[in-house]
Amino acid sequence: MSAIAPPATAETAPPTPNYSEYKVVPARQPWRWVGTVLVAAGVAAIAWSLVTNPRWEWGVVAEWFTAQSVVNGLIETLKLTAISGVLGFVLGFILALMRLSSSPLLVSVSWTFSWIFRSTPLLVQLLLWYNLGYLYEKISLGIPFTDVRFFEAQTTTLISQFAAAVLGLTLNQAAYSAEIIRGGILSVDQGQLEAASALGIPAWKRSTRIVLPQAMRAILPNAFNEIIGLVKGTSIVYVLAYSELFYTVQVIYNRTQQVLPLLLVATLWYVVITSVLSIFQYYIERHFSKGALRTLPLTPLQRARKFFTTHVAASPTKDAR
Amino acid sequence: MSIIAARKDSAAAAKVAEEKQAPASAASPANTTTAQPASVNRPATRGQVDITNVRKSFGTTEVLKGVSLSVPPGGVAVIVGPSGSGKSTLLRTINHLEKVDGGYITIDGELVGYEVRGNKLHELREKDILKQRTHIGMVFQSFNLFPHLTALENVIEAPIVAQKRSKAEARKRGLELLDRVGLKDRADAYPRQLSGGQQQRVAIARALALDPKILLFDEPTSALDPELVNEVLDVIRELAKSGTTLIVVTHEMGFARDVADTVVFMDQGQIVESGTPQDIFANPREERTRSFFSKVIEPAFNI
Ligand SMILES: Nc1ncnc2c1ncn2[C@@H]1O[C@H](COP(=O)(O)OP(=O)(O)OP(=O)(O)O)[C@@H](O)[C@H]1O
Ligand SMILES: [Mg+2]
Numbered sequence: 001m002s003a004i005a006p007p008a009t010a011e012t013a014p015p016t017p018n019y020s021e022y023k024v025v026p027a028r029q030p031w032r033w034v035g036t037v038l039v040a041a042g043v044a045a046i047a048w049s050l051v052t053n054p055r056w057e058w059g060v061v062a063e064w065f066t067a068q069s070v071v072n073g074l075i076e077t078l079k080l081t082a083i084s085g086v087l088g089f090v091l092g093f094i095l096a097l098m099r100l101s102s103s104p105l106l107v108s109v110s111w112t113f114s115w116i117f118r119s120t121p122l123l124v125q126l127l128l129w130y131n132l133g134y135l136y137e138k139i140s141l142g143i144p145f146t147d148v149r150f151f152e153a154q155t156t157t158l159i160s161q162f163a164a165a166v167l168g169l170t171l172n173q174a175a176y177s178a179e180i181i182r183g184g185i186l187s188v189d190q191g192q193l194e195a196a197s198a199l200g201i202p203a204w205k206r207s208t209r210i211v212l213p214q215a216m217r218a219i220l221p222n223a224f225n226e227i228i229g230l231v232k233g234t235s236i237v238y239v240l241a242y243s244e245l246f247y248t249v250q251v252i253y254n255r256t257q258q259v260l261p262l263l264l265v266a267t268l269w270y271v272v273i274t275s276v277l278s279i280f281q282y283y284i285e286r287h288f289s290k291g292a293l294r295t296l297p298l299t300p301l302q303r304a305r306k307f308f309t310t311h312v313a314a315s316p317t318k319d320a321r
Numbered sequence: 322m323s324i325i326a327a328r329k330d331s332a333a334a335a336k337v338a339e340e341k342q343a344p345a346s347a348a349s350p351a352n353t354t355t356a357q358p359a360s361v362n363r364p365a366t367r368g369q370v371d372i373t374n375v376r377k378s379f380g381t382t383e384v385l386k387g388v389s390l391s392v393p394p395g396g397v398a399v400i401v402g403p404s405g406s407g408k409s410t411l412l413r414t415i416n417h418l419e420k421v422d423g424g425y426i427t428i429d430g431e432l433v434g435y436e437v438r439g440n441k442l443h444e445l446r447e448k449d450i451l452k453q454r455t456h457i458g459m460v461f462q463s464f465n466l467f468p469h470l471t472a473l474e475n476v477i478e479a480p481i482v483a484q485k486r487s488k489a490e491a492r493k494r495g496l497e498l499l500d501r502v503g504l505k506d507r508a509d510a511y512p513r514q515l516s517g518g519q520q521q522r523v524a525i526a527r528a529l530a531l532d533p534k535i536l537l538f539d540e541p542t543s544a545l546d547p548e549l550v551n552e553v554l555d556v557i558r559e560l561a562k563s564g565t566t567l568i569v570v571t572h573e574m575g576f577a578r579d580v581a582d583t584v585v586f587m588d589q590g591q592i593v594e595s596g597t598p599q600d601i602f603a604n605p606r607e608e609r610t611r612s613f614f615s616k617v618i619e620p621a622f623n624i
Contacts, residue, residue, distance in 0.1 A: 195465035198416055199479035199531065200455035203447065209482065213469045291469045291511035 060261035064252065065268065073248030074269055080234045080244060081273075084166050085227050088173025095178035097207060100185060110178065117175035122236055125172060130164035130240050165237040173230060180222045184215035216288040224281040231273050235266075245269060368394045368534035368566030369429050370415065376423035377410055384410050386590040387424065392583070394429075394534075395564040399577040399598075402587035403613060408570040411587070412537050415568065416457040417450055428456065428535065455483055458528030462540040464520045466512040472499060472523045473508040476530045484531065491530075498526040502556050518549030525556055536560065538569040574617060578602055586610045 050056060064070055098110035117125070133155035140152035159167070188211050196206040235246035243251070245266055253262040286296065298306065370392040377385040384407045392398045400408050413419040415426055417434040425442070426433040434450055435442040445453070466475050476498055477491040486494075499505045502522040504515075512520050521541055528536055538557065542550040554576050561567055561580045571577060577584055578598045585595040586605075594607050605611045 189465075191461065191463055191465040192467065194418065195459075195461060195467070197451070198418060198454055198457075198459040199527070200451040200453075200483040201479055202451055202483070205482050209478070210467055214467075288469075291471075291513060294514055 055260070056264070057258065057261040060258050061264050061268070064262060064265045069248055069252065070245070070265060070269075073243055073245040076243060076248075077231065077234050077245040077269075078273070080165055080169060080237065081227070081231050084169035084173055084234075085230055087166070087170040088230075089177045089181075089223065091170065091174035092177030093181050095174060096181035096185060099178065099182055114175045114178055117172050122168065122172050122233070123239060126164060126168040126237060126239060129159060129167045130161065132159055132164075161237075161240045161242040164240055165234075165242050169230065169234065169237070173226065176226060177223065180226065181215070181219055183222070184217075184219035185211055187218040188214045213288065217285070217292060220281065220285050220288060224277060228274050228277055231277070232270055366394055367429055368392075368396075368564075369427075370535060370566060370568065371427045372411070372415070372424070373426070374424035375411070375414055375421050375426060377407075377414060377419060377421055384590050385414070385421075388587075388590070388592055389424075390585060390592060390595070392566055392568060395566055396582050397561045397567045397569070397580055398583045398585055399581035400568065400570045400585045400587055401572070401574070401577060401613075401617075402593075406587045407590045408587055409539050412459075412539050412568065412570055415535070415537055416454050416459055418459075420444075428453075451483065455479070455531045456534045458531060458533035458536045460521070460524050460528050460536065460538045460541050462543050464512070464517075464524045464544070466520055466524055466527070468512050471509050471511055472504060472515065472526075475512070475523055476527045479527070480530050495526070495530060498529050499523070501529075501559075502526045503552075516549060517545045518552045521545065521553045522556055525553075525560075529560075533565065535566045535568065538567065538571070540570055540572065542571065542573060572617070574602070574614075586613065588613070 051058075095110045095113060098106040099114075101107060136155055138152055139155050139158055140149050142149035142151075185207075192210055192214065193206060196210045197203075201210065234244055237244060238247040238250060241247065249262045249266040253259045256262070283299070286299065289296065370390075372388060372390045375385050375388045376383065388407075388411055390398070400411070402408055410419055414421050415428075415433065420434065425435065431453075432442070433453060434445055436445055436449075437443075466472075467478065470478060473492065473495050476495040477488070480486040480491040480494070481488060496505060496508060499508050502525055504519060504522055504526070507515060507519060507523075512523065515523065521544075525541075541557065542553050545553065550573065554573065557567070557569065557576075558580055569577075569580075581598050583595055584598050584601040586593045586601060586607075586609075588609050593609050594601065594605065601610065602614065605614065
């Protein structure tokens with residue numbers, strides 16, 4: 001009897017079916033499709049209105065886009081951005097180190113600097129620098145409270161529109177970047193500094209080789225925000241009648257009365273600069289994420305190449321086999 | 322340089338240690354401790370550590386209450402004790418990461434962090450303190466590897482920056498050291514691509530790169546999964562035979578028993594007692610020591 005009955009285990013645990021031959025069907029996401037269609041329709045509508053509405057005067061835009069005066073203005077804008085951006089961040093780095101130092105004097109100097117420059121409007125700062133000659137006729141370098149002078153000049157000759165613009169933008173930028181850099185430095189684990197000093201690495205190298213490269217990850221997104229803001233922020237120096245991009249465009253439309261198309265010219269250039277900066281940002285951030293991620297994601301270019309080689313180029317060979 | 326060196330006795334070194342320690346013990350007999358004659362395999366001639374009556378407070382709490390300890394060249398001292406007893410603080414005073422409030426520490430007779438001028442102790446300038454630190458390697462509980470540098474770059478950073486060695490020379494030596502901790506093939510990996518045990522071994526190679534006289538370990542295995550503990554302890558075991566002076570804070574009692582010349586038991590900012598592993602584990606004199614070990618060791622054996 002017992003020999004005829006099947007073993008108990010065979011009844012309670014049927015063999016697992018083999019799924020290895022089954023085809024995989026990805027989960028359906030209908031709402032993603034609805035969303036895509038809506039966005040595409042919106043984009044198409046905007047593009048259509050831009051192209052077909054004659055009041056945008058694309059012809060005028062094209063005419064002025066690469067005009068010599070506009071290009072000159074653009075170069076001035078880039079120059080101001082580069083100089084005050086670099087100087088601003090260098091000064092900001094020094095201010096951040098001062099603020100984080102153990103010397104109460106350095107801390108308060110740095111704090112006061114940021115306090116003053118962050119609490120006065122940039123416009124006021126620029127006008128003050130430009131009109132410094134009114135406050136102080138001469139600028140001289142010498143020993144205070146004596147007649148010894150190494151250097152002396154008329155303030156108005158020393159502070160040109162360009163100098164006032166660079167001075168104003170740099171000092172303002174330094175105050176903001178100091179805070180960004182300080183935030184970045186604070187985000188680095190204290191143990192890093194401790195390990196570096198236990199290894200006998202000098203303070204300056206600890207900052208530049210150990211802490212700063214790690215702080216960069218936190219600093220970069222904000223720093224690029226600032227730089228991109230600065231590109232457009234330079235347009236404020238029009239108050240000094242300094243012929244950067246925005247002032248140039250204003251001069252032109254005051255003459256030709258084609259206000260909107262010329263504003264569009266300036267806008268398009270700002271878009272171009274911002275786009276280029278964003279590409280830089282992507283690659284610089286990627287550089288500094290070395291070691292922070294276990295494996296770096298592919299860049300868009302690498303992804304495109306991979307897509308091309310696996311889907312487009314590879315398919316004929318697959319067929320051939 | 323191989324870590325496995327021929328075993329020889331350094332009676333001379335131990336004798337030096339005993340002589341050095343004599344005045345200190347007269348000053349505060351209860352707290353003074355001398356490591357036993359080191360079972361060194363190579364006649365170690367450098368790395369004598371003398372801690373004399375060191376005091377340290379944070380705010381109003383006194384964390385070190387007059388600690389004295391001598392470790393002879395090549396000696397291996399293991400410090401054990403309950404959490405908060407001041408073990409890490411003591412270790413950090415040895416390379417002047419913490420300033421002492423009283424007492425002093427010498428390494429091969431040279432004061433750490435101070436110099437004698439007239440009858441005063443003047444604090445050294447940062448530059449000189451950094452130079453002293455290059456003789457003292459330190460390995461941290463949380464590794465503290467530089468995450469933006471590869472394993473090899475971590476190891477060669479200090480030799481290049483602090484000792485101004487050439488890059489080629491530093492790389493050659495760095496690869497040797499990584500080989501010594503069994504990680505030559507991971508030289509180009511970033512710390513986050515390594516397991517905890519591997520990271521700690523890189524950290525040990527990094528500490529060795531400056532060719533220190535003394536190595537300090539602060540709970541080097543406490544952040545590791547149990548199965549990774551041994552690969553790190555094995556490296557330290559090898560180092561113990563190399564003639565470098567080791568001072569290790571750990572909760573690994575088995576390791577302490579194997580490797581230590583001297584086991585030091587600390588509690589509430591004081592050294593309660595110290596001696597050979599045999600003495601301390603088998604016949605502790607003090608009640609506090611006994612009750613600590615009954616808590617730490619017994620459960621471990623029950624598992
Ligand atoms: N920087 C500091 N500021 C204030 N108190 C501190 C500081 N560092 C340590 N302490 C205190 O000093 C005491 C001793 O700390 P320490 O880190 O030396 O203990 P420990 O023996 O290493 O403990 P554990 O085994 O938990 O690591 C503790 O009470 C701790 O809270
Ligand atoms: Mg500790």
